[in-house]
Amino acid sequence: MNKLEELQKKNEIVNYYIHARELMMWDLSTLAPKNAKQKLADGMTFFSTEIFKLTTSDEYYNLICELSKPEVFEPLDEAMRFEVAKKRRDLEKKRRVPIDFYEKYVGILNESTVIWPEAKQNSDWSMYEKALKNTIEAVKEYQKYTDPDKETYDSLIELFEEGMTQSQIDKVFDELKAELVPLVEAVTSCKQPDGQKFKIHIPKHEQIALCDYLLKYMGMDMDSFCMAESEHPFTTSMSVKDARITNHYYEEDVISAIFSCIHEGGHALFEQNIADKYDGTDAARVDYMGLHESQSRFYENILGRNINFWRPIWNDVCEIVPEFKQFTVEEFHEAINHVENSYIRTEADELTYCLHIILRYEIERAIFAGTVEVEDLPTLWNEKTNELLHITPRNDAEGILQDTHWSDGGFGYFPSYLLGSIYDGMFLEQIEKEMGDVDAILAAGNITKIHRFSLQIFLTEKPLILENYLLLIFHRVLQH
Amino acid sequence: MNKLEELQKKNEIVNYYIHARELMMWDLSTLAPKNAKQKLADGMTFFSTEIFKLTTSDEYYNLICELSKPEVFEPLDEAMRFEVAKKRRDLEKKRRVPIDFYEKYVGILNESTVIWPEAKQNSDWSMYEKALKNTIEAVKEYQKYTDPDKETYDSLIELFEEGMTQSQIDKVFDELKAELVPLVEAVTSCKQPDGQKFKIHIPKHEQIALCDYLLKYMGMDMDSFCMAESEHPFTTSMSVKDARITNHYYEEDVISAIFSCIHEGGHALFEQNIADKYDGTDAARVDYMGLHESQSRFYENILGRNINFWRPIWNDVCEIVPEFKQFTVEEFHEAINHVENSYIRTEADELTYCLHIILRYEIERAIFAGTVEVEDLPTLWNEKTNELLHITPRNDAEGILQDTHWSDGGFGYFPSYLLGSIYDGMFLEQIEKEMGDVDAILAAGNITKIHRFSLQIFLTEKPLILENYLLLIFHRVLQH
Numbered sequence: 001m002n003k004l005e006e007l008q009k010k011n012e013i014v015n016y017y018i019h020a021r022e023l024m025m026w027d028l029s030t031l032a033p034k035n036a037k038q039k040l041a042d043g044m045t046f047f048s049t050e051i052f053k054l055t056t057s058d059e060y061y062n063l064i065c066e067l068s069k070p071e072v073f074e075p076l077d078e079a080m081r082f083e084v085a086k087k088r089r090d091l092e093k094k095r096r097v098p099i100d101f102y103e104k105y106v107g108i109l110n111e112s113t114v115i116w117p118e119a120k121q122n123s124d125w126s127m128y129e130k131a132l133k134n135t136i137e138a139v140k141e142y143q144k145y146t147d148p149d150k151e152t153y154d155s156l157i158e159l160f161e162e163g164m165t166q167s168q169i170d171k172v173f174d175e176l177k178a179e180l181v182p183l184v185e186a187v188t189s190c191k192q193p194d195g196q197k198f199k200i201h202i203p204k205h206e207q208i209a210l211c212d213y214l215l216k217y218m219g220m221d222m223d224s225f226c227m228a229e230s231e232h233p234f235t236t237s238m239s240v241k242d243a244r245i246t247n248h249y250y251e252e253d254v255i256s257a258i259f260s261c262i263h264e265g266g267h268a269l270f271e272q273n274i275a276d277k278y279d280g281t282d283a284a285r286v287d288y289m290g291l292h293e294s295q296s297r298f299y300e301n302i303l304g305r306n307i308n309f310w311r312p313i314w315n316d317v318c319e320i321v322p323e324f325k326q327f328t329v330e331e332f333h334e335a336i337n338h339v340e341n342s343y344i345r346t347e348a349d350e351l352t353y354c355l356h357i358i359l360r361y362e363i364e365r366a367i368f369a370g371t372v373e374v375e376d377l378p379t380l381w382n383e384k385t386n387e388l389l390h391i392t393p394r395n396d397a398e399g400i401l402q403d404t405h406w407s408d409g410g411f412g413y414f415p416s417y418l419l420g421s422i423y424d425g426m427f428l429e430q431i432e433k434e435m436g437d438v439d440a441i442l443a444a445g446n447i448t449k450i451h452r453f454s455l456q457i458f459l460t461e462k463p464l465i466l467e468n469y470l471l472l473i474f475h476r477v478l479q480h
Numbered sequence: 481m482n483k484l485e486e487l488q489k490k491n492e493i494v495n496y497y498i499h500a501r502e503l504m505m506w507d508l509s510t511l512a513p514k515n516a517k518q519k520l521a522d523g524m525t526f527f528s529t530e531i532f533k534l535t536t537s538d539e540y541y542n543l544i545c546e547l548s549k550p551e552v553f554e555p556l557d558e559a560m561r562f563e564v565a566k567k568r569r570d571l572e573k574k575r576r577v578p579i580d581f582y583e584k585y586v587g588i589l590n591e592s593t594v595i596w597p598e599a600k601q602n603s604d605w606s607m608y609e610k611a612l613k614n615t616i617e618a619v620k621e622y623q624k625y626t627d628p629d630k631e632t633y634d635s636l637i638e639l640f641e642e643g644m645t646q647s648q649i650d651k652v653f654d655e656l657k658a659e660l661v662p663l664v665e666a667v668t669s670c671k672q673p674d675g676q677k678f679k680i681h682i683p684k685h686e687q688i689a690l691c692d693y694l695l696k697y698m699g700m701d702m703d704s705f706c707m708a709e710s711e712h713p714f715t716t717s718m719s720v721k722d723a724r725i726t727n728h729y730y731e732e733d734v735i736s737a738i739f740s741c742i743h744e745g746g747h748a749l750f751e752q753n754i755a756d757k758y759d760g761t762d763a764a765r766v767d768y769m770g771l772h773e774s775q776s777r778f779y780e781n782i783l784g785r786n787i788n789f790w791r792p793i794w795n796d797v798c799e800i801v802p803e804f805k806q807f808t809v810e811e812f813h814e815a816i817n818h819v820e821n822s823y824i825r826t827e828a829d830e831l832t833y834c835l836h837i838i839l840r841y842e843i844e845r846a847i848f849a850g851t852v853e854v855e856d857l858p859t860l861w862n863e864k865t866n867e868l869l870h871i872t873p874r875n876d877a878e879g880i881l882q883d884t885h886w887s888d889g890g891f892g893y894f895p896s897y898l899l900g901s902i903y904d905g906m907f908l909e910q911i912e913k914e915m916g917d918v919d920a921i922l923a924a925g926n927i928t929k930i931h932r933f934s935l936q937i938f939l940t941e942k943p944l945i946l947e948n949y950l951l952l953i954f955h956r957v958l959q960h
Contacts, residue, residue, distance in 0.1 A: 242513055
């Protein structure tokens, strides 16, 4: 067996472990019975630890080093070159983490993943406080091993946006905040369209049928896709043939499920269109979450809140949800473009959403700068909500407990949502330059043309130029 | 680490692998997208092989041998004594299977598991024929390794009914068949209650809500249970805190989902009530499938088809399924006790069901006696259906392709269903002797008393006397 085959053999095992762990995570978040969750969390810890042990072993690392030698490296295909180079960079860092600590770290994260949904459901901060404190300490310690010379929050941001720093984000977000706060104030002081009239009872099975219809309309390959329910909507992918989203259905608020579905659907479309040949390699994994979020938020906001998205399908929508027959597509369009300061990020409108992200970014920055204690987080959250959105959460489920991200150690992720929104505007500009007016394309029922175009840029044709393409966008953001 | 701790450490890893494999199987059969199924089947093959390698290794076997020495064995607790003795018996057999063959064997089974549902959906025998042929050959070869001195079908039966043989089953089934065929003829020649009037459109979401209600009524701990959809209803269990059933909903035939739910619910109740202390050990695994089926069929037939099961809940049932308001509980009771020769085993009534099993038993016997070729199986199936049930399947989905069992090599399982039905009558007798009239208990809405009683006998109090208890029943069956 040559070195490449040796690596592929080992990666095959790693991929089975990843599949098992991701499926356990999916199951834990969707269908698993309450009393089964601890066992699933334990299983995830076990497989994460096995993966860590296997990939940070001397044997695996030496294989990567052998394959990095120019005479071996150059003849590899592009996916393997990408894989070897990335693994080498990653392993230099990860091999500094002691395995005992890693096992403890994953255990803390998984425990917190089990506690958070219960705390949120009960709106009980005291249930979660200790788990969050442990998570923050564990994350700090982990990053100190991997990036001893960096500020913790910088190394966290790098997990989701390679090459980006707090100071770069500060620059963009501070400028945005300075203009956004008065803009939101100006908009919300005007009379807003009636957002309430769609808050009617729509049975869950109708909402599910509607989501199913919308995903097909967006161009989802339903043979490589599935959908389930969870507390918090998310997307995951077991392979390029297995993209999955979840949703949460509120029978009195159908618009929540509709836009979660379009958002997660954007992520899933991106995942299921990665070229087959990269499946199971690092080349198929997108480590720029701003890019991933740009896809989901492009569908959610730029397409989904456009009346022309809805015009060609309004009759079908009303067949699936007969309660909508009393409304026109114009009324629906108004309702989904209602701007209002609100508590929940995932349900916020396009405009105030940005402030929800800035709030989280500032809190995360404070946590890792050490300028706030964990016990003071609910108060800080409420103060910042008041400062940015002029409202105060009525309970912790509406405040500090609302998001899943921190429960599995995902600090540093939030900025990517807003970066994604910034990229969106640029995509729109580029798409219109190359394809013409998006309103007209949508109105003609040709949404999948847009989809094919954006995927063509990013994935199908030239997946590995993604880095360069993104850098180009970064420069435009940063020079803005 | 002493030998016991060493075994427990190894079993912990084995249990994580089992959990991963079972979850992949569950996912493959329920929610997984079509294009993801091959990867899940590959994952199952991988984990099955790893489990096989680990447990048949010299290291593992030597550990079991060490723990079998009287001075080490005697002080173990009852669960570990059971585990060590059983593992020793099993490993003597399994260690004769070459690992290369095992890997091939599991691959063949998993491939066939992927092909079968497609073949059934398309009613296309030609899609499945080769996979079934490979499966039969692989199963024969496997049994030749594990039980070189036994007839293949005897060793297959033993997988599900330890200590039982073809000739014992022949004796019971031949006698039953001789009396059943004329009995069914006599019953079906009488006017039957109208089974058609409940074949009205009941939306899937109402059927799901009804199943959920029935499971709670039966006493299911919903915090340790979940339910999904699949082509063929089944029960699985990831731990004593994680019993799962699937169902298949036909919107024009609600009675199908109701009785599948009660049947699988009986299995799940049994699984979720195994004492915690046996979880993850062999003592928690019931290798007498007749006993398992006796629980499911007891709920389905003895309780579920009794009008007193329905009387206390009929109002609730009609609230959940408003279409039922036009019927009385008496009409429903008649419809669910309708006897008719029909094509599909899982939907057959209590009486003709027995003939469906005898049909399968006779075909399996012929397959392993070598008196039928695989290509002739559809014809043999149809001839036997005609002989026993006086009808001829109109297509292979109604005939040879209807059951999932053969697709994963589960030959020898079918007799357990009928053995279970035979035990049921004995349980009823015993329960009435100890608790009084079951009709009265049901009519008073006290179904969970029966449940607690039967579990008390079998599991909660004295799980390891199960073998003896079962032998007692065997004797009664065989002496009958």
